[in-house]
Amino acid sequence: MKKNKDITTRSSVYKRSASSKIEGKAIKWILLACALLSVATTVGIVVSLVVQGWNFFMEVSLWEFLTGTRWSPILKPRAHGVLPLVGGTMLVSIIAILFAAPVGLGAAIYLSEYAADRVRRIVKPVLEILAGVPTIVYGYFALSFVTPSLQKVIPNMIVFNALSAGLVMGIMIMPMISTLSEDAMMSVPRSLRNGAYALGATRLEVASRVVVPAALSGIISSFILAVSRAIGETMLVTIAAGATPRLTANPLESIQTMTAYIVQLSLGEAAFGSLEYNTIFAVGLLLFFITLIMNLIGSLVVNKWRQKYE
Amino acid sequence: MENEITQVTDKEISKNIIISARNLNVYYGNFRAVKDVNLDVKKNQVLSLIGPSGCGKSTVLRCFNRMNDLILSAEVGGSILYNGINLYSAEVDATEIRSSIGMVFQKPNPFPKSIYDNVAFGLRINGYQGDMDEAVEKSLKQAALWDEVKDRLKDSGLTLSGGQQQRLCIARTLAIEPDIILMDEPCSALDPIATLAIEELIRELITKYTIIIVTHNMQQAARVSDETAFLMVGEDRAGYLVETGDTQQIFTNPKEERTESYITGRFS
Amino acid sequence: MSSNQAQSSLFPENLRKRKRFGQIIYFLLLSCVLIGIVSLLILLVRILFDGIDWLSWHFLTNFPSRHPEIAGMKSAIFGTIWTIALTGSFTVPIGIGAAIYLEEYSPKSWFTQIIEINISNLAGVPSIVYGLLGLALFVQWMSIGRSVLAGALTLALLVLPIVILAAREAIRAVPDSYRQASYALGSTKWQTQKYVVLPSAMPSILTGVILALSRAIGEAAPIIAISALVYLTFIPTNPLSRFTVMPIQIFNWVSRPQDEFRGLAAAGIIILLLILLGMNSFAIYLRNRYQKQSEE
Numbered sequence: 007m008k009k010n011k012d013i014t015t016r017s018s019v020y021k022r023s024a025s026s027k028i029e030g031k032a033i034k035w036i037l038l039a040c041a042l043l044s045v046a047t048t049v050g051i052v053v054s055l056v057v058q059g060w061n062f063f064m065e066v067s068l069w070e071f072l073t074g075t076r077w078s079p080i081l082k083p084r085a086h087g088v089l090p091l092v093g094g095t096m097l098v099s100i101i102a103i104l105f106a107a108p109v110g111l112g113a114a115i116y117l118s119e120y121a122a123d124r125v126r127r128i129v130k131p132v133l134e135i136l137a138g139v140p141t142i143v144y145g146y147f148a149l150s151f152v153t154p155s156l157q158k159v160i161p162n163m164i165v166f167n168a169l170s171a172g173l174v175m176g177i178m179i180m181p182m183i184s185t186l187s188e189d190a191m192m193s194v195p196r197s198l199r200n201g202a203y204a205l206g207a208t209r210l211e212v213a214s215r216v217v218v219p220a221a222l223s224g225i226i227s228s229f230i231l232a233v234s235r236a237i238g239e240t241m242l243v244t245i246a247a248g249a250t251p252r253l254t255a256n257p258l259e260s261i262q263t264m265t266a267y268i269v270q271l272s273l274g275e276a277a278f279g280s281l282e283y284n285t286i287f288a289v290g291l292l293l294f295f296i297t298l299i300m301n302l303i304g305s306l307v308v309n310k311w312r313q314k315y316e
Numbered sequence: 317m318e319n320e321i322t323q324v325t326d327k328e329i330s331k332n333i334i335i336s337a338r339n340l341n342v343y344y345g346n347f348r349a350v351k352d353v354n355l356d357v358k359k360n361q362v363l364s365l366i367g368p369s370g371c372g373k374s375t376v377l378r379c380f381n382r383m384n385d386l387i388l389s390a391e392v393g394g395s396i397l398y399n400g401i402n403l404y405s406a407e408v409d410a411t412e413i414r415s416s417i418g419m420v421f422q423k424p425n426p427f428p429k430s431i432y433d434n435v436a437f438g439l440r441i442n443g444y445q446g447d448m449d450e451a452v453e454k455s456l457k458q459a460a461l462w463d464e465v466k467d468r469l470k471d472s473g474l475t476l477s478g479g480q481q482q483r484l485c486i487a488r489t490l491a492i493e494p495d496i497i498l499m500d501e502p503c504s505a506l507d508p509i510a511t512l513a514i515e516e517l518i519r520e521l522i523t524k525y526t527i528i529i530v531t532h533n534m535q536q537a538a539r540v541s542d543e544t545a546f547l548m549v550g551e552d553r554a555g556y557l558v559e560t561g562d563t564q565q566i567f568t569n570p571k572e573e574r575t576e577s578y579i580t581g582r583f584s
Numbered sequence: 585m586s587s588n589q590a591q592s593s594l595f596p597e598n599l600r601k602r603k604r605f606g607q608i609i610y611f612l613l614l615s616c617v618l619i620g621i622v623s624l625l626i627l628l629v630r631i632l633f634d635g636i637d638w639l640s641w642h643f644l645t646n647f648p649s650r651h652p653e654i655a656g657m658k659s660a661i662f663g664t665i666w667t668i669a670l671t672g673s674f675t676v677p678i679g680i681g682a683a684i685y686l687e688e689y690s691p692k693s694w695f696t697q698i699i700e701i702n703i704s705n706l707a708g709v710p711s712i713v714y715g716l717l718g719l720a721l722f723v724q725w726m727s728i729g730r731s732v733l734a735g736a737l738t739l740a741l742l743v744l745p746i747v748i749l750a751a752r753e754a755i756r757a758v759p760d761s762y763r764q765a766s767y768a769l770g771s772t773k774w775q776t777q778k779y780v781v782l783p784s785a786m787p788s789i790l791t792g793v794i795l796a797l798s799r800a801i802g803e804a805a806p807i808i809a810i811s812a813l814v815y816l817t818f819i820p821t822n823p824l825s826r827f828t829v830m831p832i833q834i835f836n837w838v839s840r841p842q843d844e845f846r847g848l849a850a851a852g853i854i855i856l857l858l859i860l861l862g863m864n865s866f867a868i869y870l871r872n873r874y875q876k877q878s879e880e
Contacts, residue, residue, distance in 0.1 A: 026772055029774070030772055030773060030774055033774045034685075034689055036681065037681045037682070037684050037685035037689055038685055038689070039681075040677075040678045040679075040680075040681030040682040040685060041681070041682040041685040041686055041690070041699050042699070043678055043682065043744070044682060044699065044702055044703050044706060044744060044745065044748065045698070045699060045702050047706060047717075047741050047744070048702050048705070048706060050717055050721055050741075051709065051713060051714075051716075051717045054716065054717050054719075054720035054721050054725075055713070055716060055717075055720075057720070058716075058720050108616070109616045109619050109620070110616075111616075112612060112613045112615075112616030112617075113613070113616040113617045113619075113620060115613050116613035116614055116616060116617050117617065120610065120613060120614075121617075122388070123388075129617055129621070132620070132621050132624060133620050133621075135624060136620055136623070136624050138798070138799075138802075138860070138864070139624075139627070139802075139857075140801075140802025140803070140804070140831055140856065140860070141802070141804070141805075142802065142804050142831045142834050142835055142838070142853075142856075143627070143631070143802075143853050143856070143857070144627075145835075145838060146631070146834070146838050146846075146849055146850065146853060147627050147630065147631070149838060150630070150634065150838075150846055150850075151626065151627075151630050177619075177620070177623045180619075180620055181620065184620070195425070197421060197423060197425035198425055198427055198428075199386075200383065200386070200419075200421060200425070201421065201425040201426075201427065201485065201488075202427070202437070202441075203383065203386060203411075203414060204381060204383065204414055204418060204419035204421075204489070204498075205414065205415065205418065205437060205438035205441070205488065205489065205492060206411050206412065206413075206414040206415030206416075206438060206441065206442060206492065207411070207414075207437075207438075207441050208411050208441075208602055208603060208606045209606060209610075210602075210605065210606035210609050210610070211441045211602070211606075215437070215440075215441065216427055219427075219428070219429070220427070220428050231708065234708060235708075237710070238708075238709070238710025238711070238712065238713070239710070240710065240711065240712045240804075240805035241804045241805055241831070241835065244805075244835075245835070245838055245839065265710065265712050265805065268712050268715075268716070268809065269712070269805060269808050269809075272715070272719075272808050272809045272812050273808060273812060274812075275812040278724055286716065286809075287716060287720070290712070290713055290716040293710060293712070293713060294709065294710075294713050297708060297709065297710055297713075298705065298708075298709070301705055301708035302705070304708075305701075305704060305705075409599065409603075411599060411603075412599055441602075442598070443598045443602075
């Protein structure tokens, strides 16, 4: 007891306020609140989508929404089958990943296994710029450059089509794949490469039979995350892919994606609470779940791979 | 020119020498890491490279299968004659050399593949036409690992213990039937029992192979090698060869005082 | 091959074939990288080419108009400045606070782990979904209206994960010896954060903040959901004013069929890209200056 008192007397020289302990506690709580805001955001997203979507599902059955093949929420006869929007989204995303996966992986292999340090230092920032360009710019690029160029090759292609949107989307998500895949390949230990070289493997054999298989889960996860990004991408498809909800596999046709529909309806400033207004939340809810599941799978895959090396 | 090479070859063969370094110099950028090393390695023997850390013994070892090619700043001067061919002449391909001169590394580095695929790796990339199962079994037996893994060939190589992993890496090297095996401190990451197993294995392997081993453990050099080369760091920080000779002689009656001081532990 | 006799007889001579195949693949891989670089070049050149003639002083100082020759993006530029200023003032303190909590205070528990998983998942939520959140929560339920404030709050939530991740990395990079030195002088935990950790992490945090805000400047989708407006001829006067931002003005011009408006869109993109370039250069400058300092 006596000793304690001694310490207190001595520190009073430094004018440390008695309240500093309380202050420390308060600060901790404030900081915790900041961190919790991110959890609150997730809760807010789910609640707002579910509550507003609920109003929609009071009028349209979930079954009709998920299985209907016609989407016409404004023009009569009305129909609320979301499949055309999902189909449009998938069509664009598939074109994008078919382009971006090989190109992105190729670039990643080049950067991690072949490129000299000097080259890598120049190329990586360029790819980062490509990833940082606002999507509205890609929309402009698709509409004013890629579509006219493609029309020279495919004369009967219409202005708004899934193909140019998909290709430009591919350019957009390619840096994501190359960066994430390269990270995965770079963390494959040097000793494995040496082991393969010592057995007489060529550079390509080291890359394709040792490095890529060892980094495979990181690479696959980069594909999944890139597809998820493509599914959620909005302005590019709104500008370039059209506004025609249609269930088709023909990339030369005009389609509409889930995101583009949300933008289209938002621009009309529909009255709060109307059925049209609520459709965007129903579509948004579906969009949120699809991307959430893909992101979870993506990070699960990549975590599994981390455990293997650490 | 051709005559000269033939002559050299005849001379080397007569002395039963399989590979020899002549005026070997290694530079990392402007820094000379190894200075004027001349070294002969006899067929079906174990040569150990010993010396204090930083003396360039690993660097010298890596010259023998041109692993230094993979380090961008590294440059090798001089020549290494293998079957009468200079490994550093323009027409020789590093990849080709490495399937005749294999290497085992300091830390076991099995590929994250099955035990079977680890051993089959080198055969597959080289386009092996024979019976793969048989070749894998043979290599694992040679590496004294077969009995421990024959029931779990499909398991990942990473599930093995450290010593087993190192023997797997040896089996992987044996599979492509090299002439020479380079070993870079192969036991430094292993416990004493696993070390002993590898040492026994090395003695068995020399009936078929020639082995060059780098070790920081002098007892190990004394136990496994027929010949020993002692390297040191000069005042210019470049490694150089002090002397080389019969292991027995190096450890009991070295010619150079520096060797004796090192072996008796007067400096390290 | 001169060293054929050295090659063990186990294998047929196939190295030459393997090497040639490797060469072909090498060029394919190289062309993958070139596709990315060339696309960027075409994109930039194309936009410069389309838009350069439309750039003028009025373009910055005029309101949008039906007549392309006098149209400008004044309302959008001011809207963007308002939005980003508000977004920054919300997201920076909260993001740094969350990062300090997670790096320095949080116990290792399932609770912390949930927060971390949550943050990394939030970074992958499509931006339009944030727009819907803002629309329901801020515009409708909290009755803030389709205002700058609602837009800024939405963008603040959108870039919060980026700020938190950047700030955490910056804080993690502060050497532990600094903290120990501070504690050894009798500092409290908060004093250590405030006087030691944050000052040395600040340049990196700022870099991350600038990058996050430049992401916010380019976002159009969530703002469309909030503001719904693409044509506005006044500038915001207070946080509750209606507003538009540059990407939305560009979107408006892009979606018109006439070529003149395409030109305006390209001109708008040039301005937008210049702003982003400026911000990113500043971020890189900060990073380099910081690195130099820590090397000295």
